[in-house]
Amino acid sequence: MTLRLYDTATHRVRDFVPVVPGQVSIYHCGLTVQSAPHVGHIRKEVVFDVLRRWLRYRGYAVTVVANVTDIDDKILAKAAENGEPWFALAYRFERELHAAYAALGCEPPTYEPRATGHVPEMIELVKTLVERGHAYPAADGSGDVYFDVRSWPAYGSLSHQRVEDMEVQDDADPRGKRDPHDFALWKGRKPGDPDTASWWTPWGWGRPGWHLECSAMAGKYLGDEFDIHGGGIDLRFPHHENELAQSTAAGQRFARYWMHNAWVTAAGEKMSKSLGNGALVSEVTKIYPPRAVRFYLAQPHYRSKIEYSDVSLTEATAALARIDGFVERAAELVTAGPLELPEAFTAAMDDDLSTPTAVAVLYDEVREGNSAYDAQDRTALTVRLGRVQAMLGVLGLAADDPAWQRGNTSTxxxxxxxxxxxxxxxxxxxxxxxxxxxxxxxxxxxxxxxxxxxxxxxxxxxxxxxxxxxx
Structure with missing residues (x-):
């Protein structure tokens, strides 16, 4: 069987062929650490944790890079409002992000670079774009530097939009732009900005734009071409579109595959910090077992929206309890057989990470296992227990997975x-x-x-x- 993944850039499911045989490199955009992570944020972490585990099961050596955006307009504004240093606020919420990783059994990224630690690489990338004629310093003397979208004919290829149809971005003062659709690579220092939030460049003091940060960090850790770039579907435009444009305009091949998970919604609206409808991971895991929260996030297909509700989480809790009940009962009678995955489970996971079908196979094995337990059929029970434990391991739901032991302060x-x-x-x-x-x-x-x-x-x-x- 061949692993196939849906590529957002081409809108089709493609056979997965890595850049380097036997190795997989993944970059997925981490959080802007302006506040505590909610369930909508952490769905992406769960999705890519399951992908990572599946790729490893398929025999690949996997490298995962997930950045931390620790300098941003919103971070500066919130820190000023709180009367605290911006870097203190960012670090505080970065720690909460790590706690959320651990609470839901997600393995830490292989590398987790901070934006503020890679400013030299960002400046060099801007220089390259200016030299190639794809970027320009603002003529108003603000110190802003913009990407010239009209200079790059492929701009819009990821989101499949024409420039004329795109929403104008409000990432900087439009007075310095040649075209309203141009986006900021570098932002000149503004009155009132903290001294600590500026770096010296050929264009004066300033700080990086959000899109620039990810391109520079992906390039440093994964090279000019890597396998998978991912994140929430809301990042496809403008963030990932802009990343792709600036990186390829600088001469990189960049990502081979683009993967985007759908939103978690609350009352039909995207769960977000700006709407104030986010269910914080730290609070949800006080009410529901963290493994059940992970199950709730992992079971739907990653490209399907999930509606957040207490009913859904209660159902996930009950379903996981039934699975655990089978494992505990069976383990008292037999030792698990080989940890082999059913063919139907493997086929589902190879089919664009189809977790709903994979979980249906898990339920079938539990049901058959319970029947074997009732009949005291130890041979069949041994096989079913091994299969169930293998599937739970791939999904990151095995109760004895070391990932659940790292810093989990749940109930x-x-x-x-x-x-x-x-x-x-x-x-x-x-x-x-x-x-x-x-x-x-x-x-x-x-x-x-x-x-x-x-x-x-x-x-x-x-x-x-x-x-x-x-x-």
């Missing part, structure tokens, strides 16, 4: 305490049943049921499982 940290309390309650229930005090036994069952906990009597004794989390 699952209290699992040992809960286990101890439940063991004591089950012992009291067993004691009540042994003396035929069924009223007391049922009272314990009903009490824990009201907390969202289901008791199941098995040949090896009672077990408990969480059936819902949050209300």
């Amino acid at each position: 699952e940290d209290y699992r040992p305490v809960v286990d101890g309390l439940m063991a004591a309650l089950l012992a009291q229930r067993d004691e009540a049943r042994s003396r035929k005090d069924y009223a007391a036994s049922d009272a314990i069952r009903d009490a824990v049921k009201s907390l969202g906990i289901t008791l199941e009597d098995t040949p090896r004794g009672a077990r408990w499982s969480l059936t819902r989390q949050g209300t």
Whole structure:
């Protein structure tokens, strides 16, 4: 089977052929660290974490670069409003981003460069574009430098737009532009800007434009040509369009494939910081198990929108609990067989990372495994358990995955305490049943049921499982 991925640039599914056989290089745009990450932000991290795990399963050595934008208009404005240094605000939210990575079991990027650490590379890229006739310093003496979109005929190829049909960008004062569609590569220092937020260039003091940052960092760490560039679909234009233009105009081949995940929506609107409808990862994982939040984000196809709701998260929590219940029951009877993936699961993942179909295969294996458990068919149960554990591993949902142990400060940290309390309650229930005090036994069952906990009597004794989390 051949891995096939949907390429946003060509609007078709293509066979995946890496630049270097056996190796895959991925760049996906990280966050502008102006505030804490919400579920909409972190969907991208989950999508590319699943992709990374799948590529690794397919035998590739994978390098992932995800930048941190730590200098930006919004960062400066918010820091000024808060009365704190801009770099302190950026670092504080960068730490929250890392906590969100860890909370949802995402492996850290191979490299995570900060924009402020790569200003020399950005300046050199601007120089190259000016020398090639694709960029110009503003004539108004502001220190701004713009990319000349009319100088690059391929501009618009990623978003499939003509320049005349594009929305005019408001990334800088339009008075210095030759064409309203030209975008800022470099922004001259403005009155009131902190001294620490400016760097010296041939065009005066200033700081980089957002689009320039990613091109410079992708080029430094992945070279002139790399395999996959990704991010949320909202970045396709203007951000990725501008990246592609400035990098290729500078002589780079840039990305072979463009992958964009769809939004998480809330009441039909894109979840975003500007709309104020973001569900913070740090808050959501206090209500729902982090693995269930990851399951909720990973199960839909990455190019499909997800509507955020408590109902959906509760359903994901219950579904994962059923899967975990099978794994726990089966592991008490047998040792898992070879961690082999069903052919249908592999075919689904090779088909543009079709996680809905892959998860359907997972459910089928759990269902067949439960039947084997009920029939005490140890041979079949061994096979099903191995397959389920292999699929959970690819999706980053295996309960024993080391990724869940890095800095996860969720409610699952209290699992040992809960286990101890439940063991004591089950012992009291067993004691009540042994003396035929069924009223007391049922009272314990009903009490824990009201907390969202289901008791199941098995040949090896009672077990408990969480059936819902949050209300």
